Each structure stands twice: as structure tokens, then as C-alpha cells.
Amino acid sequence: MTKLTRRSLLATGGCFGLTLMAGPTLGQHVYKEISALAPGEFTWHPERQPRGPVAVIVSLNEQLVHVYRNGVRIAVSTCSSGKPGHETPTGVFVVLQKDRDHRSSTYNNAPMPNTNRLTWDGIALHAGKLPGYPASHGCVRLPLKFSALLFDVTHLGTPVIIADEHHFPMDVAHPGMILSGYADQEFEDVLATLEPRKHPSDWEIDDGYPITSMIASAYDQKIAILENDREVAEGPLIWDGEPLGSHVYVLKGPHDAAKGMHWEALTYSGSDGGLHDLRRVRTDKAFSEVIKQYVHPGMIYVFTDLPLHPDSRSGRDFVIMS
Template sequence: MAGPLAGQHVYKEINALQPGEYTWHPDRQPDGPVSIVVSLDEQRVHVYRNGIRIAVSTCSTGKPGHETPTGVFVVLQKDRDHRSSTYNNAPMPNMNRLTWGGIALHAGNLPGYPASHGCVRLPLDFSANLFEITHLGTPVIIAASGASPDSVVHPGFILGEYSETEFEKVLATLEPRKRPSDWVLDDAYPITSMIASSHDERIIILENDRQVAEGQLIWDGLPLGPHVYVLHGPDDGLRGMQWQAITYDATAEQADHDLTRVRTDQAFADVIGLHSHPGMIFVFTDLPLHPDSRSGRDFVIMS
């Protein structure tokens, strides 16, 4: 039987998985954007494609004193044969980097409890499968407890005012921006992320590691809740943009997934339209947009 490092693909209930075991069913949803949810209390990694869960694996996260940070991340770098520059050249196969400070998804030993220095260790075979379907910009949500994504369709485009001609205009805008799976950070197609903070009443736009724009957040005045939305693309039937919505902190005060609660002025909505592309992510938070929440080319970490 395969050991906890190599891993073993099994058919059993998720809560019955033993260290090193995982499920992998990519046929359940062959196409669409991938998102990953790491549940610290379960010590599980859930993989979704186009909103459908296609895999679950056991994992080992940070031990006491080296806790894995919680929040919303994107894959910044991929390296199939990575070695640690911090821990004695230790091998980290199938590495998906989440921060330039050393947090990543990679293969490693799984003793059945949190034991890493902050990374998320995975079974080797599972990490190899995962490596094949992630790309730069794939969102990774690390939370105290996991939550399944919901599908949300916004009646208008992003934060703009809806009109009868808007849908066709959006299609024309997004069509040349379809994201190839082999983007690199310096390509002409940057990874776009937006963060809306009710605390600061602002929305910021990030491209890769840089803030490129900032505008006013207009909303209903209630807590936004800790949600992240991944833009899939147009929904022809409902004439709007389809998003995948995930709650990234199940312990925080909750609010329903509802993109119609937020908007901005038309001038900034036009700016958002210029930077939008399928696969971009939009984060809601009730915390301040403090510079300490981002560093270097990391995305954003919000506990």
C-alpha cells in the first residue's frame, strides 16, 4: 500500500480519509476555472472546477509556532522540482507558491496532524495531479473551516450600471482577454484582483503585485462578509457575468453572497472594465486595506 508521502487514491467518504489518502474525480467537471479551499480544522484540501468539487485530499498544515496563514491567495509561481532555500535544500515537489515569504502547496510527509513550517503538505501523487490543473492566478482560500462555493450571476457587469447593450459590450471586451493556462507574471495579461473594504469604503485593483487603481465603494452599509468571487465569464441565459463565490472565513460575521449590494461611480466602473478578465478575483472584506496585508508580489493575507 502506498505510504503517506506518495499518497493513495481511494473511494470513501471525505471524513473517513486517512493521512495520505485522497479522492480525484476530474471527470465530474472536465473544464472551467479551478479554485482550491484549504480547511485547517479538517486538515483537508478541496479542489473545485467550475464550482464542482472534483477532488479532496488530506494535508498537513503549519504546526504551533509556524501556523499556516489564513486568507485569500493566488498561485504566484509553479515549480515541479522545487527545493527549499530555507530548510536545508529540502525537496518540495509540485510546488504551487502562495507567498514569496515561503508559503506553498507541495508534496510532503503527512503524519495526520499539523506538522509543517507553514506550507500545506500534500500526498505526492495528489500534488502531481493538482500541479497539472493549476496556473498562475489560481485562487487558493485558506480558512479555519472550509466552505463550498456557490454560483452567482450579477445582472450587470462587475460594478457598472446595467443596460440592454451592456452584455454585448462586455462580451466584446472579455473575448481577447481569455487567459492562457501558461501565463507568467510579466506577460501582457496580468493577474487582476480587486478588494472591496467596507472599513475604508474603497475598492482597489491589483495587477500582479502592484496597485493600479483605487475608487469609491458604494454599498448598503451592512457588513460585506468575508467572501471571494472568481469571475468565470458570461452567462448567456441570464445575460450577466457568472462568478464563483466562496466564504474564506467561516468564523466571521456572515453575509449572503450578493454582488448587487456593491457598486461604484461610473468613472471607476469604466476603469474596472479595462482591467477585468475571466479568472480575476474580487475579495470582500470588512477589514481595513492596510499595507501590511500585502508584501512584495504576494497577493493579500487577511486573518
């Protein structure tokens, strides 16, 4: 069985030691059908959805990066992922660090503009050379102009899904906090915890609040809570016994009409994108109370049928699922 780990990518070299040999591709904003984009071209239409949480989907088969804000696609760019022998890892990541002027600490202080770091071992989104095919040592290279625009809309904790294929996100509203038996007062209780908390995109650079993520593993029958890149709690997973699939849910905030939480649902790893029912999943009352301490708009919740292996995790990377 394929394992879910926070694995070291040092064996593949990462990409933070990769020299951008001929300099990054500048890139060009164009008005084209996505299928007609040439290497270095991108579309950028933030006016389609000015506000809301951002999610990034990297489609390796297409060599395209799709950017969604509040469930609406606002941009698509060509990219270059890892070449054979240095393939870009697939799965669910969050932005761990942002550095507009990052330079390689290994090779000649090489520039890697507009870096959104995804693992501490060296995988990132950044500006680079785009020859029209996978050519990096594991990172996802972007046109320079596009990487600067993307840098401005991402934040620490922005989910980045790297997958072989691309699925469109869906809106999901669920009664209750999804992890306990629903009670009338639950919505008010959770709403009270959300009110003083801002979305990470609204945080000041020095706020330093931790980003919360949760992972539900059907294999291990448990839910893990992470702050930034460290596990801080775990509890029992109670569900219907059927496969959970491979899904990521981004919490938008309360949904008054449904008396529940409003989520953006994204699918990865070939799962059926239409199977989104958060009522299938809950936990016991004690762990529900723990979860309420960590919930905030912009948090992500990952479903997987793969095992969690904390004993084999390397460093402090977020979850990598292959």
C-alpha cells in the same frame, strides 16, 4: 480590529527553508467517504467537471484540501498545515509561482516537489510528510501523488482559500458588470472586452499576461485592483452600508441568459455562505471604465469588512486576511 495586510511571514520562518526530513508521503488514491480519509489518502475525480476555473479550499480544522472546478468538487486530499508557533496564515491567496522541482534555497537544497507558491515569504502548497496532524513551518503539505495532480490543474492566479472551516461554492449570475449602475448596453460593452481574453488556464507558459484581482473593503470604502501581486488602481466603493462579509468571486465569463457575468462564489472566515448578492456593490462611472480594462475570465473579486493597509504591506505578496 484584525487587520488585512500583505504581511511578512519571515518571523514564522515560512517553509521554503524546511527540510522534508523523511521525504514526502507518496499518497494513495482511494474510494472512501471524505470523513474516513487517513493521512496520505486522497480522492481524485476530474471527470466530474472536465473544464472550467479551479479554486482550492484548505480547511485547517479538517486538515483537508478541497479542489473545485467550475463549482464542482473534483478532489479532496488530506494535508498537514503549520504546527503551533508556525501556524499557516488564513485568508485569500492566489498562486504566484509554480515550480514542479522546487528546492529550498536555505537548507541543503531540500526538495519541495510540485510547489504552488502563495506568498513570496515562503508559504506554499507542496508535497511533504503527512504525520496526521499540523506539522509544517507554515506551508500546506500534500501527498506526493496528489500534489502532482493538483499542479497540473492549477495556474498562475488560481485562488486558494485557507480557512478554519470549509464552505461549498455557489453559482452567481449578476446583471451587469457589478460595479456600476446597470444599463442595457453594459453587458454588450463588457462582453466585447472579454471576447479576446482567454482564461488563465488556457494561457501558454510564455504568454505572461497579468492576473487581475479586485478587493472591496467596506472599512476603507474603496476597491483596489491588483495585477498579479501589485496594486495598479483604486476607486470608491458604493454599497448598502451593511457588512460585506468574507467572500471570493471567481469570474467564469458571460451569462447570456441573465445578460450579465457568471461568477463562482466562495465564502471564508466563518461568513454566511448564502449571502451572495453582487448588486449590493458598485462604484462610480469613471472607475467602472478603469475596471473594464482589467477584467478577464478567471479574475477574482474579494469582499471584506477589514481595512486595507498598503503602508504596512511587506514585499509583493497577494492579500492575506486573518
